[in-house]
Every structure is written in structure tokens, then in C-alpha cells.
Amino acid sequence: MKYGRFDQQGRIFYGRVEGDSVVELDGSPFDTFRVTTKRHALASLKTLLPCVPGNFYCAGLNYLAHIEWGNARKGTNKKPPEKADVGYRSNNALIGTGETIVIPADSPGPVQYEGELVAVIGKKARNLTEADALSCVLGYTLGNDVSDRGWQASDRTLWRAKNCDTWKPMGPFITTGLDPMNLTVSVNVNGEQAAEYTTDKMLFSAQHYIAEITSYMTLWPGDVIWLGTDNATLPDLKHGDVCEIVQKDIGVLRNPVVRAGA
Amino acid sequence: MKYGRFDQQGRIFYGRVEGDSVVELDGSPFDTFRVTTKRHALASLKTLLPCVPGNFYCAGLNYLAHIEWGNARKGTNKKPPEKADVGYRSNNALIGTGETIVIPADSPGPVQYEGELVAVIGKKARNLTEADALSCVLGYTLGNDVSDRGWQASDRTLWRAKNCDTWKPMGPFITTGLDPMNLTVSVNVNGEQAAEYTTDKMLFSAQHYIAEITSYMTLWPGDVIWLGTDNATLPDLKHGDVCEIVQKDIGVLRNPVVRAGA
Numbered sequence: 297m298k299y300g301r302f303d304q305q306g307r308i309f310y311g312r313v314e315g316d317s318v319v320e321l322d323g324s325p326f327d328t329f330r331v332t333t334k335r336h337a338l339a340s341l342k343t344l345l346p347c348v349p350g351n352f353y354c355a356g357l358n359y360l361a362h363i364e365w366g367n368a369r370k371g372t373n374k375k376p377p378e379k380a381d382v383g384y385r386s387n388n389a390l391i392g393t394g395e396t397i398v399i400p401a402d403s404p405g406p407v408q409y410e411g412e413l414v415a416v417i418g419k420k421a422r423n424l425t426e427a428d429a430l431s432c433v434l435g436y437t438l439g440n441d442v443s444d445r446g447w448q449a450s451d452r453t454l455w456r457a458k459n460c461d462t463w464k465p466m467g468p469f470i471t472t473g474l475d476p477m478n479l480t481v482s483v484n485v486n487g488e489q490a491a492e493y494t495t496d497k498m499l500f501s502a503q504h505y506i507a508e509i510t511s512y513m514t515l516w517p518g519d520v521i522w523l524g525t526d527n528a529t530l531p532d533l534k535h536g537d538v539c540e541i542v543q544k545d546i547g548v549l550r551n552p553v554v555r556a557g558a
Numbered sequence: 559m560k561y562g563r564f565d566q567q568g569r570i571f572y573g574r575v576e577g578d579s580v581v582e583l584d585g586s587p588f589d590t591f592r593v594t595t596k597r598h599a600l601a602s603l604k605t606l607l608p609c610v611p612g613n614f615y616c617a618g619l620n621y622l623a624h625i626e627w628g629n630a631r632k633g634t635n636k637k638p639p640e641k642a643d644v645g646y647r648s649n650n651a652l653i654g655t656g657e658t659i660v661i662p663a664d665s666p667g668p669v670q671y672e673g674e675l676v677a678v679i680g681k682k683a684r685n686l687t688e689a690d691a692l693s694c695v696l697g698y699t700l701g702n703d704v705s706d707r708g709w710q711a712s713d714r715t716l717w718r719a720k721n722c723d724t725w726k727p728m729g730p731f732i733t734t735g736l737d738p739m740n741l742t743v744s745v746n747v748n749g750e751q752a753a754e755y756t757t758d759k760m761l762f763s764a765q766h767y768i769a770e771i772t773s774y775m776t777l778w779p780g781d782v783i784w785l786g787t788d789n790a791t792l793p794d795l796k797h798g799d800v801c802e803i804v805q806k807d808i809g810v811l812r813n814p815v816v817r818a819g820a
Binding site: 381386388452453459511512 | 774
């Protein structure tokens with residue numbers, strides 16, 4: 297099943313995506329809903345951000361080849377994390393598919409994409425085991441963890457390195473029934489494949505992250521966990537580019553890039 | 559003016575606190591509202607968390623004496639931050655006044671309070687100057703940035719050092735018209751004053767934080783910025799304690815402490 301959130305001339309609703317059409321829901325997949333008889337052409341609707349999370353978690357470093365590539369690029373010697381210590385991003389930065397990534401005029405850059413798998417929580421959960429962890433997941437979507445590598449090096453926190461307005465595209469849909477540890481995520485820049493990786497290479501699995509988080513924290517419907525990215529994240533993003541994060545069962549998260557004042 | 563959010567036998571509303579009574583509002587101070595003629599005894603209502611933020615910002619280290627005390631305690635040599643790089647906390651951890659701070663059974667400790675002034679945003683804002691920064695603030699409340707110093711030292715991020723469920727008490731009320739740089743915040747543990755500081759010692763002012771944030775990020779109504787704490791944060795919190803954060807115009811944020819399984 298593939299869920300999305302849609303805007304039809306200002307009216308906002310959740311829907312079930314079936315091929316090129318959307319069956320309108322009365323209610324939301326995060327709560328209770330009724331499937332209506334209203335069917336729309338997908339192309340006639342604006343696809344919105346699929347949810348606004350109450351808590352926005354991210355794995356940060358969760359793939360070895362991405363860490364090694366970062367070390368080679370920066371001459372650093374960052375070790376792979378020893379534990380699944382979760383990080384945070386902030387809602388101000390979220391945009392949906394089709395919306396524009398804006399690079400601030402004073403961004404030192406380089407600005408790079410990070411294509412990520414995102415677990416979307418559907419049920420309140422606490423103290424789950426790894427065996428039960430996926431029981432609280434509604435489904436999976438895609439995220440682009442847009443990052444300014446200059447600010448990432450110069451700032452004490454990741455605030456503007458990761459959380460400038462528009463720097464967290466997420467979507468397009470939430471797909472249920474996937475195995476989060478057996479997916480292929482790819483990235484296109486201007487229509488050409490720039491990166492591809494498989495989620496079986498996660499250092500800490502989706503199950504492990506969820507079990508760890510729920511040892512201390514309640515997961516709530518709509519919370520999201522961004523699960524990290526692998527490999528190099530090149531080419532750098534620049535004014536006029538279009539960046540797509542792609543997974544065949546979830547869809548294409550497509551965002552144009554502009555530089556403010558360019 | 560002092561605003562609060564209240565529960566009267568399951569009915570939730572915003573109100574204006576006037577001495578020992580609450581005048582019910584129809585609507586919210588974050589949007590539009592009408593002052594009703596309904597008046598309640600404050601003691602007859604449950605005071606709730608004053609807002610659920612869309613974005614939860616914190617200054618982290620923002621007072622010199624607290625940094626120096628931390629260095630002396632831990633034998634570290636942490637420098638004061640050179641810039642107002644903002645950090646994040648997470649909504650799962652928020653509780654209102656009167657609710658219980660729960661220390662997980664496996665918390666290595668010590669667990670300590672941090673009494674903080676909190677700026678509560680009332681209006682959407684972007685690109686404010688320091689001179690205009692406070693124009694987006696609805697008012698100020700109090701926060702207790704409960705922290706496990708063991709996890710703070712051992713973990714890559716502050717996830718469970720700062721964000722365990724119940725570890726972010728906030729409230730009781732939001733008071734308008736205060737000068738955030740000229741307030742006295744104090745902390746009582748079991749009825750005895752444990753700490754006191756004045757907000758004029760902030761390394762970076764509320765105005766500066768807001769101006770910096772809005773250079774890159776939109777502030778939204780209900781967003782909060784926790785502005786840091788000064789001095790030592792002793793005694794350590796333990797099972798059976800009651801911790802109060804106090805500011806005379808805002809009120810008393812009072813939370814009992816228990817240890818899970820104790």
C-alpha cells in the first residue's frame with residue numbers, strides 16, 4: 297500500500313496511491329480512516345509532504361563507505377559510530393516533492409545531497425525488542441538530507457549545515473510492507489544517476505535503531521527516523537540542478553535547486 | 559499578560575492567568591482568540607504544557623560560569639562557544655508542571671537539572687535583525703533541561719543524555735512583556751534554593767539567537783528557544799526529589815523525580 301498527502305485546490309487529504317490514481321481517505325493512516333469512493337488522477341493533485349513529524353530522528357553516520365569517503369575527502373579519521381546514538385533534524389527544513397531547495401547566498405558549500413530511507417512511525421511504541429521493532433512502522437519514505445559541508449566543519453552543531461529552510465525534502469509517498477534492510481536507493485542529478493546503494497549495508501539496522509530509541513523514548517505516530525546514506529554524495533548541488541532520490545516501490549522525490557540571489 | 563493551557567476534566571483550552579483565576583480564551587495566543595466571560599479557579603484546573611513546539615531549539619552552552627564549572631568537574635577544557643550555533647531537543651521528552659521526571663533504571667548518572675529561560679515564538683519570522691528580534695516572541699516560560707552527565711560523556715549525540723521521555727519539563731505559563739536579558743532564574747530542590755542566576759550573563763543574547771536563527775530558518779508560532787543555564791547544577795537529582803524552576807513573573811515549574819524500578 298502506498299499512502300500520500302494531497303492538495304486539491306486548497307483541500308488537503310490523505311489518499312491511497314494506486315498506479316496513476318489516488319483513492320481519497322476520510323481520516324489519516326496515522327489514526328483511523330475510511331476509504332471513500334472518490335478517485336482522482338494523481339497528476340491532478342499536488343503531492344504534499346507526507347507527514348509533519350512530532351519528533352524528527354536521524355541515524356547520521358550509518359554506512360561505512362560514506363564515512364570512509366568523508367575521511368578521504370576531508371583528511372579526517374572519523375571512526376564508525378560504536379552505538380546507535382540517534383541525532384535530530386528540525387521541521388522548519390521539511391519540504392515535499394516538487395518544492396525548491398534554496399541555498400542561502402552566504403552558504404560556503406559545497407552543498408551535497410544525501411539520499412536516505414526514512415522509517416515513518418504509525419503506532420505509539422515504547423520498549424520494543426528488535427524482533428518486534430517494525431510493528432510500529434507504518435511504512436517507508438525517502439529523504440534528502442541536504443548538507444553544507446563547509447558549515448558542517450565550522451559550526452559546533454549541525455543547525456545550518458543540515459537544517460536551513462527547504463533542506464529536508466521528504467516524500468513522495470509512504471509505502472507499507474517493505475523490508476527496510478533490502479532496498480536499493482539511488483540519486484539522480486539532472487537526470488543522470490549519481491549514486492546508488494543498498495540498505496543491507498547499514499551499520500545499525502532500522503530494527504536496532506527503533507529498539508534503542510524505544511528503550512528511552514516513546515515513538516509517536518508521524519515520527520520519522522532517517523536512516524543514513526552510503527557512498528560519495530557527488531556531484532555538488534548548484535543553482536539550476538534537479539535532484540531526485542529514487543526507490544522503486546516508494547517513488548521519486550524530486551526537487552529543483554536554486555541559490556538565493558543567483 | 560500570562561497565558562497557560564489548561565485541562566478541565568478532559569476539556570482543553572488556553573486561558574489568561576489573573577492571580578488565582580483563569581479567564582478562558584476561545585482560540586489560542588498563537589493564532590487568534592476571543593476572551594470569554596468564563597472564569598475558573600486556577601487551582602481547579604490542571605495546568606498543561608503551554609505549547610507543543612514545531613521546532614525545539616536550545617542554546618546549549620550560553621553562560622560562562624556553567625562552562626567553567628563543567629570543566630572543573632570533569633577535568634575538561636571546553637571553550638565557550640564562539641558563535642550562536644543552535645542545538646535541538648525533542649518533543650517526546652516534554653512534560654508540564656506537576657508531571658513526574660522518570661530516571662531510567664540504567665541511567666549511569668549523575669542526573670542534574672538545568673533551569674532555563676525559554677523564548678516562546680508567537681509569530682512567523684524570517685530575517686529579523688537583533689533590534690527587531692523580540693517582535694516575534696509571544697512571551698517567556700521556564701524549562702528544566704534534565705541531563706544525564708554520564709550519557710553526555712559517553713554518547714556521540716545528546717539523545718538520551720537530554721531527551722529521555724519526561725526530561726524536558728516546560729511551563730508553567732507564558733508571560734509577555736518581559737526583558738529576557740534582565741531576569742533572575744532560580745532552582746529549588748526539595749524546597750531549598752539550589753541555584754540562582756541572572757540572564758544578563760548570557761554569552762549570546764535572546765535577540766542574537768533569534769536574529770541568527772532567522773537568517774537561515776523560519777521561526778513558527780509555538781517554536782521554542784531554550785536559552786541555557788548558568789553556574790553549577792547541584793545537587794544531583796534522585797528518587798523522591800522535587801525540583802522547581804522559578805522566575806517571579808512566570809511562576810514555578812515543579813516536577814517530582816522518580817527512578818524507574820526504585
